[in-house]
Amino acid sequence: MLNSKRLVLRALHPSDLSTQYLSWLNDGDVSRYLETRFLPQTMEALQSYWQNHRDDPANPWFAICLVEDGRHIGNIKLGPIQWLHRRADLSLFIGDKSCWGLGYASEAIGLVRDWAFRELDLQKLNAGIYAGNIGSRRAFEKNGFELEGTLRQEAVSDGSRVDVWRMGLPRSSWLSAS
Ligand SMILES: CC(C)(COP(=O)(O)OP(=O)(O)OC[C@H]1O[C@@H](n2cnc3c(N)ncnc32)[C@H](O)[C@@H]1OP(=O)(O)O)[C@@H](O)C(=O)NCCC(=O)NCCS
Numbered sequence: 323m324l325n326s327k328r329l330v331l332r333a334l335h336p337s338d339l340s341t342q343y344l345s346w347l348n349d350g351d352v353s354r355y356l357e358t359r360f361l362p363q364t365m366e367a368l369q370s371y372w373q374n375h376r377d378d379p380a381n382p383w384f385a386i387c388l389v390e391d392g393r394h395i396g397n398i399k400l401g402p403i404q405w406l407h408r409r410a411d412l413s414l415f416i417g418d419k420s421c422w423g424l425g426y427a428s429e430a431i432g433l434v435r436d437w438a439f440r441e442l443d444l445q446k447l448n449a450g451i452y453a454g455n456i457g458s459r460r461a462f463e464k465n466g467f468e469l470e471g472t473l474r475q476e477a478v479s480d481g482s483r484v485d486v487w488r489m490g491l492p493r494s495s496w497l498s499a500s
Pocket residue numbers: 351352353355356413414415416417421422423424425426427428429450451452455456457458460461
């Protein structure tokens with residue numbers, strides 16, 4: 323469990339696999355930049371994903387919840403962790419759109435970043451972001467991530483090929499900024 327002033331990041335419980343969670347994955351605004359959009363999102367698929375990934379040490383993932391009322395508003399995942407290189411990708415979504423723009427993504431990224439460097443002793447964190455996803459890029463930048471490259475026409479989005487930004491944060495940069 324990871325805590326900040328406004329957020330608790332905790333393991334997902336079966337009770338989190340709600341119709342609300344399902345509705346996030348089927349909401350075009352939320353799923354626009356998520357790989358989940360390519361798969362049919364049903365309750366069975368959600369439950370099966372949870373069963374298969376709940377205890378996966380290479381892909382720890384957390385429910386992002388509000389301290390004030392415990393509300394589950396999205397998820398954040400660290401993985402896959404490449405232990406030989408001591409690096410991992412970080413990805414997230416805030417499914418509850420009423421919570422967008424309130425700094426929750428930035429706060430959640432900061433919690434997992436600090437945990438990954440302090441507790442897991444990872445040496446590098448990365449993020450892949452569809453070009454145009456300014457909110458996500460900004461949330462990572464606010465946590466010290468920098469643009470390291472642009473993968474040109476890397477992915478399909480809305481029927482067109484789009485670039486993907488690769489952002490990264492070495493542990494040494496995090497240390498010198500802390
Ligand atoms: C992208 C996303 C994670 C941002 O979450 P959030 O909680 O709204 O982000 P924050 O409130 O921490 O905002 C971070 C910064 O980005 C800015 N921002 C947020 N959304 C923005 C948008 N759509 N356009 C431009 N800037 C935006 C915020 O103003 C803030 O910058 P500031 O502090 O300089 O003002 C959220 O919109 C989301 O989950 N979207 C759908 C899924 C997704 O895209 N996930 C990321 C995949 S890499």
